[in-house]
Amino acid sequence: xxxxxxxxxxxxxxxxxxxxxxxxxxxxxxxxxxxxxxxxxxxxxxxxxxxxxxxxxxxxxxxxxxxxxxxxxxxxxxxxxxxxxxxxxxxxxxxxxxxxxxxxxxxxxxxxxxxxxxxxxxxxxxxxxxxxxxxxxxxxxxxxxxxxxxxxxxxxxxxxxxxxxxxxxxxxxxxxxxxxxxxxxxxxxxxxxxxxxxxxxxxxxxxxxxxxxxxxxxxxxxxxxxxxxxxxxxxxxxxxxxxxxxxxxxxxxxxxxxxxxxxxxxxxxxxxxxxxxxxxxxxxxxxxxxxxxxxxxxxxxxxxxxxxxxxxxxxxxxxxxxxxxxxxxxxxxxxxxxxxxxxxxxxxxxxxxxxxxxxxxxxxxxxxxxxxxxxxxxxxxxxxxxxxxxxxxxxxxxxxxxxxxxxxxxxxxxxxxxxxxxxxxxxxxxxxxxxxxxxxxxxxxxxxxxxxxxxxxxxxxxxxxxxxxxxxxxxxxxxxxxxxxxxxx
Amino acid sequence: xxxxxxxxxxxxxxxxxxxxxxxxxxxxxxxxxxxxxxxxxxxxxxxxxxxxxxxxxxxxxxxxxxxxxxxxxxxxxxxxxxxxxxxxxxxxxxxxxxxxxxxxxxxxxxxxxxxxxxxxxxxxxxxxxxxxxxxxxxxxxxxxxxxxxxxxxxxxxxxxxxxxxxxxxxxxxxxxxxxxxxxxxxxxxxxxxxxxxxxxxxxxxxxxxxxxxxxxxxxxxxxxxxxxxxxxxxxxxxxxxxxxxxxxxxxxxxxxxxxxxxxxxxxxxxxxxxxxxxxxxxxxxxxxxxxxxxxxxxxxxxxxxxxxxxxxxxxxxxxxxxxxxxxxxxxxxxxxxxxxxxxxxxxxx
Numbered sequence: 001x002x003x004x005x006x007x008x009x010x011x012x013x014x015x016x017x018x019x020x021x022x023x024x025x026x027x028x029x030x031x032x033x034x035x036x037x038x039x040x041x042x043x044x045x046x047x048x049x050x051x052x053x054x055x056x057x058x059x060x061x062x063x064x065x066x067x068x069x070x071x072x073x074x075x076x077x078x079x080x081x082x083x084x085x086x087x088x089x090x091x092x093x094x095x096x097x098x099x100x101x102x103x104x105x106x107x108x109x110x111x112x113x114x115x116x117x118x119x120x121x122x123x124x125x126x127x128x129x130x131x132x133x134x135x136x137x138x139x140x141x142x143x144x145x146x147x148x149x150x151x152x153x154x155x156x157x158x159x160x161x162x163x164x165x166x167x168x169x170x171x172x173x174x175x176x177x178x179x180x181x182x183x184x185x186x187x188x189x190x191x192x193x194x195x196x197x198x199x200x201x202x203x204x205x206x207x208x209x210x211x212x213x214x215x216x217x218x219x220x221x222x223x224x225x226x227x228x229x230x231x232x233x234x235x236x237x238x239x240x241x242x243x244x245x246x247x248x249x250x251x252x253x254x255x256x257x258x259x260x261x262x263x264x265x266x267x268x269x270x271x272x273x274x275x276x277x278x279x280x281x282x283x284x285x286x287x288x289x290x291x292x293x294x295x296x297x298x299x300x301x302x303x304x305x306x307x308x309x310x311x312x313x314x315x316x317x318x319x320x321x322x323x324x325x326x327x328x329x330x331x332x333x334x335x336x337x338x339x340x341x342x343x344x345x346x347x348x349x350x351x352x353x354x355x356x357x358x359x360x361x362x363x364x365x366x367x368x369x370x371x372x373x374x375x376x377x378x379x380x381x382x383x384x385x386x387x388x389x390x391x392x393x394x395x396x397x398x399x400x401x402x403x404x405x406x407x408x409x410x411x412x413x414x415x416x417x418x419x420x421x422x423x424x425x426x427x428x429x430x431x432x433x434x435x436x437x438x439x440x441x442x443x444x445x446x447x448x449x450x451x452x453x454x455x456x457x458x459x460x461x462x463x464x465x466x467x468x469x470x471x472x473x474x475x476x477x478x479x480x481x482x483x484x485x486x487x488x489x
Numbered sequence: 490x491x492x493x494x495x496x497x498x499x500x501x502x503x504x505x506x507x508x509x510x511x512x513x514x515x516x517x518x519x520x521x522x523x524x525x526x527x528x529x530x531x532x533x534x535x536x537x538x539x540x541x542x543x544x545x546x547x548x549x550x551x552x553x554x555x556x557x558x559x560x561x562x563x564x565x566x567x568x569x570x571x572x573x574x575x576x577x578x579x580x581x582x583x584x585x586x587x588x589x590x591x592x593x594x595x596x597x598x599x600x601x602x603x604x605x606x607x608x609x610x611x612x613x614x615x616x617x618x619x620x621x622x623x624x625x626x627x628x629x630x631x632x633x634x635x636x637x638x639x640x641x642x643x644x645x646x647x648x649x650x651x652x653x654x655x656x657x658x659x660x661x662x663x664x665x666x667x668x669x670x671x672x673x674x675x676x677x678x679x680x681x682x683x684x685x686x687x688x689x690x691x692x693x694x695x696x697x698x699x700x701x702x703x704x705x706x707x708x709x710x711x712x713x714x715x716x717x718x719x720x721x722x723x724x725x726x727x728x729x730x731x732x733x734x735x736x737x738x739x740x741x742x743x744x745x746x747x748x749x750x751x752x753x754x755x756x757x758x759x760x761x762x763x764x765x766x767x768x769x770x771x772x773x774x775x776x777x778x779x780x781x782x783x784x785x786x787x788x789x790x791x792x793x794x795x796x797x798x799x800x801x802x803x804x805x806x807x808x809x810x811x812x813x814x815x816x817x818x819x820x821x822x823x824x825x826x827x828x829x830x831x832x833x834x835x836x837x838x
Contacts, residue, residue, distance in 0.1 A: 031496075031497050031498065032498065088531065095531070096530075096531065096538065099542065101539070101543070102546065104546075105545075105546030105547075105550065106549075108546075109549055109550050109553045112550065112554065112557065112705065113553055113556070115705060116557030116561065116704055116705070117557070117619070117621075118627075119620065119621050119629045119630055120620075375628065375698070377626070377628040377629070377698055377700075378621070378627070378629045378630035378631075379621060379625070379626075379627040379628070379629040379702045379715075381627070381704065382703060385704075385705050385711060389709070392708070410543070410546075411543070414539035414540070414543040414546075415539055416539070417539040417542050418535075418536045418537070418538055418539030418540070419539075421532075421534065421535055421536065421539070422535045424531055424532060424535075425531070425533070425535030425536075426535070428532045439502075439506055442502075443502065443503065446496045446498050446499040446502070447494055447496050447499050448494065450497070450499060451497060452494065452495060452496050452497050453832065453834070454833045457832075457834060457837060458833060
């Protein structure tokens with residue numbers, strides 16, 4: 001050993017300390033960056049006396065994977081919940097105050113008042129006005145649902161474009177990592193970037209990442225479709241310009257494989273895309289079907305029959321509520337998509353277009369053959385009472401609409417609300433749970449790979465001390481050398 | 490070597506998430522305190538939301554029925570009252586007839602009594618309540634009974650024509666003195682059976698329909714809630730009074746006059762019986778309506794209670810929740826401030 005060796009060791013210690021300080025300052029400056037994984041500078045002894053600083057990036061694959069998964073399910077659930085919230089507000093109003101069920105209640109009340117005093121024409125007008133309100137409610141509901149679907153389609157298209165962009169960025173980061181690993185360069189920054197991209201991608205679609213040689217990564221969706229393998233695969237989607245009740249939206253295709261939509265209120269959808277498809281193709285269409293069935297039930301309850309045989313089903317024709325298929329009745333027990341958008345008030349009873357509300361009392365909206373009160377007696381209440389009872393009489397509904405198969409129109413309309421709100425409650429509860437899981441996994445991941453400033457600061461103190469010690473070492477050796485030199489003089 | 494590790498971000502985020510959650514809860518609790526109802530019934534009730542909507546709808550509907558039953562009760566009471574008055578008038582007329590028989594009073598006295606009874610009863614039968622004629626059946630916008638006392642009335646004309654056809658001279662003709670009691674009796678029987686049935690009745694006497702007003706008095710109960718002027722009692726009274734008023738002209742001999750009075754008295758006695766049973770029937774309906782109303786009211790109470798159970802919140806609970814939330818949030822603010830200060834940096838000089 002010689003003084004020169006001591007000087008060299010102290011010098012290399014100084015050098016190592018500066019490198020470690022760089023890492024500490026990098027850690028501190030990134031302490032607020034959620035995608036940043038803590039670097040640690042470890043000192044490795046290579047030869048006796050010589051030490052090298054090795055920079056390592058802290059990772060925890062298991063936690064990262066579970067965080068990604070939690071992120072996907074939360075994004076899916078949250079998208080569904082927000083969509084349902086918007087849809088519910090647009091169609092049913094705040095606290096269901098504008099729902100078909102409420103409008104139906106108001107209408108039945110008006111009808112009952114009229115049937116108690118059929119001679120009062122203003123009550124008749126009032127009943128028809130309530131009916132108009134109800135029809136407007138169904139028509140507006142249909143419009144709201146279909147514009148929601150159109151809107152959702154646009155958002156899907158936007159999200160697919162975003163996803164493709166993310167995949168391209170992912171491609172660049174991945175290439176940098178592979179190339180860097182092959183040449184032995186430090187790829188930590190690129191890995192941070194790639195992890196951040198993975199988190200973003202998993203918000204759109206649930207993925208599993210498979211690590212391969214040289215840090216290369218392959219992405220597969222939970223459906224099994226390849227999203228990235230050496231090159232990014234394209235995600236394609238054809239938007240539809242405008243929706244009506246009979247329109248079927250296109251599927252999102254990942255590398256040619258259609259992405260499956262989520263199901264249920266506590267949705268199986270992982271990622272935003274599956275939830276948006278679920279909203280567009282299932283939640284909104286179910287709501288539409290239920291409105292359509294309510295519309296059909298109304299046409300049915302107010303159908304006019306041959307006055308000589310009121311129980312006959314043959315020869316029935318739409319009365320107060322009619323549709324574009326009149327004078328035929330809509331097929332019993334069968335869903336007619338979009339009927340709620342096409343239901344209207346019979347012009348014969350609508351005073352705004354030259355009709356007369358007393359036609360509702362007397363019958364004859366479907367033609368002269370249906371007049372049940374030919375003398376126009378002012379207090380004829382039989383038809384009005386029968387209509388009101390029909391609203392409470394069970395009829396067959398299409399089970400495909402998802403709100404029961406045998407119920408009165410009144411009950412069916414509240415069943416529709418129940419089925420929607422039950423799903424929304426599930427969605428809301430599940431969103432809370434999934435949010436908690438996401439927060440927790442994020443916290444765990446952050447704890448395992450994030451930066452603690454206090455630790456870095458204390459590390460800095462250590463480094464400061466070792467720097468001071470090494471510097472003192474150099475100056476001591478310098479003093480010793482000078483003393484030696486002076487002795488030689 | 491470290492055993493547990495926590496990142497600075499996790500420390501600050503943990504507090505942030507908690508505060509966010511509590512603030513959301515706070516907003517909900519505030520709405521609940523001010524409205525006394527759940528902040529978002531849909532999310533809290535889930536599949537029972539439909540039940541809540543249906544209950545509040547039913548409460549409105551049942552209250553509507555209570556209102557319409559009140560209207561019906563008004564009509565029934567007015568009808569009952571009118572029937573009572575008609576009864577009194579009929580009794581008076583009957584005693585006038587009984588007094589007349591064999592007493593030799595001037596026929597004009599009885600005739601006037603008949604005319605008075607006729608016009609009074611007609612005007613009562615033409616009573617309207619809320620713009621609806623009480624006794625019109627369902628044809629409530631037309632006066633049910635034509636005024637048979639008016640000159641040129643179809644009913645008068647029909648009676649006189651029948652007399653003319655049967656005997657060959659009008660009732661005022663002196664030849665009326667030759668009509669025998671049995672002829673008179675036959676004639677009246679025929680006349681009554683002709684005039685009290687359609688088409689004569691509805692073309693000469695009445696515009697009412699046989700069908701009374703049907704009303705829904707509870708969710709699944711209907712009742713006939715009016716009385717038609719076409720009841721057999723009214724018919725008999727009308728024809729009896731009109732006969733006396735038209736034929737009692739002073740020329741009739743004792744026998745024919747007694748026959749007329751006898752027939753008229755019989756008809757009026759029948760009419761009184763009929764009217765009594767009608768009043769009893771009406772009383773039953775009144776009872777039915779009022780008990781239906783009572784039932785509906787208790788149903789409304791029950792539904793309202795159910796609705797409260799579903800949608801209501803205990804304001805006391807909600808406000809204590811707010812108090813404790815506010816305390817918690819303040820604590821977390823204080824903690825956040827302390828934790829932010831708690832950094833090694835502050836101690837490194």
